[in-house]
Amino acid sequence: MEKQHNRGQDGAGIATVKLDTEPGVPFMHRLRSSAPQAIGELFGKIREEIQEIEKYQPEITKYPGLMKGHNRFLGELLMGHLRYATQGKNNVELCHPFVRYNTIPARNLAMAGNFNLVNADELFKFSKAEPGEVHKNSDLAAMLETVHHFLTKEDEERRNGLDVKRILQQSFSMFDGGYHACGLIGTGDAFVIRDAHGIRPSYYYVNDDVIVAASERAAIRTTFNVGENEVLELMPGHALIVKNNGEYKIEQILEPKERKACSFERIYFSRGNDEKIYKERTSLGRNLSGTVLKAIDNDLRNTIFSFIPNTAEVAFYGLLKGLEDYLNKIKVERILSWGENFDEEKLNEMVNRRIRIDKIAIKDVKMRTFITEDSSRNEMVQHVYDITYGTVRPGIDSLVVIDDSIVRGTTLKESIIKMLDRLGPKKIIVVSSAPQIRYPDCYGIDMSKMGDFVAFQAAIALLKDHGKEHILQEAYGLCKELDRTNTLHAQNVVKHVYKPFTPAQISAKIAEILTPAGIGAEVEVIYQSIESLHEACPNNLGDWYFTGDYPTPGGNRVVNKAFMNFMEGKNERGY
Structure with a gap:
């Protein structure tokens, strides 16, 4: 869990299933926390239970079987989850795992995962579940109720044990979304499953002692100290099914569809110490070097390069490599052009020329501003960063700072650009290692307000x-017609809003929007191109937030609904 704790998560949960318990003895337990140090609180409580046993019944600690009976979370099946709240408040009741308890072992179910579903309402109706106020928008609650419905049905009909594969085929065929989901059943069976498009990442590792799965390869590699090739990718539409006797199988549950693995995982969300992700983020930065050089008129002498936030550091290294390649080429050309007409001082000056880099911004406090409640975001972002004084020659130097992505631009406008301008640069260039985020994501990140x-x-x-506001009304009218005919999923109408303009025109207008009043420096914004993104991340071509090309019909429905909400002045999710 600690090795996946890399994004300011605001909640955590664990669940355990014990095998071979006596009748009447609880065998499934869950513990959740939304405390600032949630993982520490969870395992602190487990430690307290152990210390109590050590204090009052020390002889029990010599016998693992007895310890298992006296500590809730000593069991054979273990599940842990970190909540990165993409919607809803920081409520412990929304922390995974969710559970359904029952007196019959086979009807106990705990589930957690990395996902979003866009058809939760339909699933609640199917399962006849009536979620409370807290869970009515929870896709995990909808997923749990649906899987539990088929689990109960299977238990009623079964002859020789649960057919977990059939349960998964029946339930997951109903889900529209991207997911890496896992479940523990009271019988001791367990499963991990990935969506048919491979939208969300999913990995597993098996040795003689453990069977483990996670949504990030690096977390497994570091925890178990194993090589890259020992951690396997769970293929789209497949499930890892583990029986209570330790036997396991990889089963195809859904027909695999066109691979649309989420590129945003590679750009931002996944932990950057995975070697493939590290190379891809480096490539994202390197691919921007030519555009950046053009923006500064190749004036490397009077330009300082930096990165904000820390998650953009790897892309920054890639950008530097691209700039260094250019500078080294210039060095060679200049030296060759001199022929024999040079001295040691002149040669030293050329050879020792470097790209100017500085740590311009420092994150002052560990606040997460990418996703938080709207009412407090603007206030928060003004206090997140501080600057390094004395790094810029006022009126002479330009500043280039690379970010991994620009979604709202709130932190840039309310904090970063104002802060950088205090240094007196001639120009501020903000570079995004991701392309322009134009459309909602509904498969895991849940950016759903246009x-x-x-x-x-x-x-x-x-x-x-340009006097083209009529395009908005025409697009809104088309959405209303699609909604009336129950075909809102048929096409992405919002593409019409962007169609009249080039990416460069939109980038220029974004720079204008993000420039606060009273700023002395010229501000420019540079984005990654879609083509360069695909070149850098060739196995993760899921790009719907940039292109509007959704892998499932539910995506079109969400973007059109989000646009209708915008046109009608509704500040709510698109699904």
């Missing part, structure tokens, strides 16, 4: 500038 995207704000502003 008005939040600065790229969408820029497109709206350009439509007004």
Whole structure:
């Protein structure tokens, strides 16, 4: 769990299933926390239970079987989850795992995962579940109720043990979304399953002692100290099914579809110490070097390069490599052009020329501003970063800072650009290692309000500038017609909003929107191109938030609904 704790998670949970317990003895337990140090609190409580046994019944500690009976979380099946709240408040009741308890072991189910479903309402109706106020928008609650429905049905009909494969085929064929989901059943059976498009990442490792799965390869590699090839990728539409006797199988549950693995995982979400992700993020930065050089007129003498936030550091190294390649080429050309007309001082000056890099911004406090409650975000972002004074020659130097992505632009406008301008640079260039985020994501990140995207704000502003506001009304009218005919999933209408403009025009308008009043420096924003993204991340071509090309019909329904909400002034999710 600690090795996946890399994004300011605001909750955690664990669950355990014990095998071979006596009748009447609890065999499934769960513990959750939304405390600031959630993992520490969870395992602190487990430690307290052990210390109590050591204090009052020390002889029991010599016998693992007895310890298992006296400590809730000593068991054979273990599940842990970190909550990265993409919607809803920081509520412990929304922390995974979710559970369904029953007096019959086969009807006990604990589930957790990395996912979003776009058809939760339909699933609740199917399972006839009536979620409370807290869980009515929870896709895990919808998933749990649906799987439990088929689990109960299987238990009623079974002859020779549960057919977990059939349960998964019946239930997961109903889900529209991206998921890496896992479940523990009271019988001691367990499963991990990945969506048919491979949208969310999923990995597993097996040796003589353990069978383990996680949504990040690096977490497994570090924990068990194993090589890259020993940790295997769970293929799209497949499940790892583990029986209570330790036997396991990889089973195809759903027909695999076109692979659309999420590129945002590679750009931002996944832990960057995975060697493939590290190379890909380096490539993302390197691919931007030519565009950046053009923006600064190749003036490396008077340009300082840095990165904000820390998650952009690897892309920054890639950008530097691209700039260094250019500078080294210039060095060779200049030296060759001199022929014999040079001295040691002149040669030293050329050979020792370097790309100017500085740690311009320092994150002052560990606040997560990418996803938090709207009411407090603007206030938070003004206090997140501080600057390094004395690094910039006022009026002479330009500043280039690379970010991994620009979604809302709130932190840039309210904090970073104002802060950088205090240093007096001639120009501030903000570089995004991701392309323009134009459309909602509904398969794991849950960016689902159109008005939040600065790229969408820029497109709206350009439509007004060019007297083309009628495109908004026409798109809204088409959405209403699709909604009336129950075909909102048929096409992505919002593409019409962006169609009149080039990416460069939208980037220029974004720079204008993000420039606070009273700023002395010129501000420019540079984005990664879609083509360069695919070149850097060739196995993760899921790019719907950039292109609007959704892998499932539910994605089109979400983007159109989000647009309708915007046009109707509703500040709510698109699903």
